[in-house]
Amino acid sequence: MAGLNFSRRGFLKSTTAAGAAGSVFSATARAQEAQMTAPGSTWERPAKQHGNDLNLIVIVSDTFRRDNLACYGPKWLESLETPNLDRFAEGAAIFENFFSELLPTIPLRRTLYTGRRGIPAYYFPQPEPVQLPGWHPLYYEDVTLAETLQEAGYISTLISDLYHEFKPGRNFQRGFQSYQYIRGQEFDPYGTSPHGLLDVSDMVSPDYLQGFPGLHNFLSQYKANSNLWRQQGESLAQIVADAAMRWLGENFRQRPFYMHPSGRTLRQIAKGLWFITPSRPG
Numbered sequence: 001m002a003g004l005n006f007s008r009r010g011f012l013k014s015t016t017a018a019g020a021a022g023s024v025f026s027a028t029a030r031a032q033e034a035q036m037t038a039p040g041s042t043w044e045r046p047a048k049q050h051g052n053d054l055n056l057i058v059i060v061s062d063t064f065r066r067d068n069l070a071c072y073g074p075k076w077l078e079s080l081e082t083p084n085l086d087r088f089a090e091g092a093a094i095f096e097n098f099f100s101e102l103l104p105t106i107p108l109r110r111t112l113y114t115g116r117r118g119i120p121a122y123y124f125p126q127p128e129p130v131q132l133p134g135w136h137p138l139y140y141e142d143v144t145l146a147e148t149l150q151e152a153g154y155i156s157t158l159i160s161d162l163y164h165e166f167k168p169g170r171n172f173q174r175g176f177q178s179y180q181y182i183r184g185q186e187f188d189p190y191g192t193s194p195h196g197l198l199d200v201s202d203m204v205s206p207d208y209l210q211g212f213p214g215l216h217n218f219l220s221q222y223k224a225n226s227n228l229w230r231q232q233g234e235s236l237a238q239i240v241a242d243a244a245m246r247w248l249g250e251n252f253r254q255r256p257f258y259m260h261p262s263g264r265t266l267r268q269i270a271k272g273l274w275f276i277t278p279s280r281p282g
Contacts, residue, residue, distance in 0.1 A: 041141040049152030053256050056149070060112070060262040062105055062162065072096070106164050107134030109172060109262075114142045138171045146175030149258045155251065156258040159243045161236045163188035176260070180247075182240050184225035185264055191224030198223045237263060 067076040071089035100108050102118035111118050111134075121133035128135060138144070146156050158173050161182035165172035173179040183190040200209070200219040209216050233239040244261040251257055 041139055043140045044143070046143045046148045046151050049148060051149070051152035051154060051256050055252075055256050056154070056258045058112075058258075058260045058262075060109070060260070062108075062262070062264050102134050104130075104132075105162065106130075106136075107132060109162075109165060110134050110138065110142075113144045113146070113172065114138070115145070116142060137169050138174060144175040146258065146260075148175075150175055150177070152256075154256050154258045155254050157247050157251075157260065159240055159247065159259070159261045161185045161240050161263040180243050182229075182236060182243065182263070184229040185236055187218065187221050188225060189221070191221070191226075191228045193220055193224045 065076065066072045067074075068080050069075065069082060069089075070086050071094055100111070102108055102111055102121075107118055110116065118134045123133040124136065125131060126136050146158070149156055156176045156178075158176040158179040159182070160166070160179070161184070163181075163183070163185050164170070166181045197216055197220040200216065200223060203219055203223070204215070229236060229239060233242060240261055240263045244259065248259060251259075
């Protein structure tokens with residue numbers, strides 16, 4: 001927050017006692033003007049909230065597709081089974097015309113975390129391969145859902161394998177009391193191949209690689225990553241789901257809580273997570 005500095009001597013030299021009230025008013029106006037025109041931004045703590053003691057679980061699956069869920073009608077992939085989500089949907093409110101204002105990954109989460117509208121947007125190029133409005137760190141003046149719920153007495157956790165939101169300076173974990181970064185998604189520099197690109201012929205043919213520049217780099221990083229995370233589970237989705245279940249098992253009695261499991265293609269969440277089954281605790 002910007003302000004103006006005044007000394008007692010300077011104040012007395014520039015005014016008389018009779019004009020002191022007017023000078024103070026003028027100084028206040030100049031300070032307010034300086035604050036409005038000063039560069040940068042100021043974060044303000046959200047007002048103290050009064051929670052309703054209801055737990056909140058927000059699952060972000062990037063990308064799951066509504067046409068893979070039976071509750072929205074015929075499925076695109078009949079082989080994909082989502083028994084827990086189907087059962088949960090029977091007693092839940094289903095929004096059939098609810099669309100994200102911004103896509104893809106980071107702009108969506110900015111809107112979800114802060115409620116800040118993405119359109120219209122001022123776009124400032126970032127040192128990123130993705131050049132889209134909203135694809136940048138949280139602003140200092142943003143107030144997140146996690147920060148607001150913290151003021152309402154919630155305990156909160158973010159469990160995510162989305163490496164974009166954990167890049168240096170992103171700050172998307174802000175406001176969460178704890179967070180777990182599940183490593184190894186996409187181009188996340190988790191695993192290494194010290195002697196150059198890995199052999200990915202077991203994944204795609206050499207002819208296919210030649211038609212897509214950069215694909216070998218992507219698949220090589222993915223393979224190096226998977227050599228590490230496969231020691232923890234059969235997929236990153238499973239690892240995220242397992243971490244979410246562990247946290248819930250340890251904390252479901254601490255009401256109210258806010259849990260935010262998030263990741264890329266979390267099919268295992270729909271297929272196996274027990275925390276969305278009404279018969280289970282939490």
